[in-house]
Amino acid sequence: MIGxxxxxxxxxxxxxxxxxxxxxxxxxxxxxxxxxxxxxxxGEADAMRKAAEHEAEGLLADAKLNAEALIVRRQKxxxxxxxxxxxxxxxxIRAKAVNAATTAAAxxxxxxHDAQADKALVDRAISGLxxxx
Numbered sequence: 001m002i003g004x005x006x007x008x009x010x011x012x013x014x015x016x017x018x019x020x021x022x023x024x025x026x027x028x029x030x031x032x033x034x035x036x037x038x039x040x041x042x043g044e045a046d047a048m049r050k051a052a053e054h055e056a057e058g059l060l061a062d063a064k065l066n067a068e069a070l071i072v073r074r075q076k077x078x079x080x081x082x083x084x085x086x087x088x089x090x091x092x093i094r095a096k097a098v099n100a101a102t103t104a105a106a107x108x109x110x111x112x113h114d115a116q117a118d119k120a121l122v123d124r125a126i127s128g129l130x131x132x133x
Contacts, residue, residue, distance in 0.1 A: 113121075
């Protein structure tokens, strides 16, 4: 009877050992599966990081090019404004010079010509016209 109980107990322990071995194998399989998933996730994360870095580099390069183009455009606009201001200043100075010369000429003509000088100018202009046939 004791042998039967011991045999039963041995069988029970063998079953428990078999169950433990099976559970350990399942646990190791799950561990391997999750390690593979973890490695895949780490690879994906690394690929995403590299893609983000590449995209950031591209964005920085584009921003730098855009900034340089903006600087060139603004410099051109400033040069155009300066040129326009210079041309406007030259036109204004010329107008003032013409106005001053006209005023001075009118004063000189008024001082140097009297009615007799005007008559002589008119007579010369008329004699230069010639005759009509």
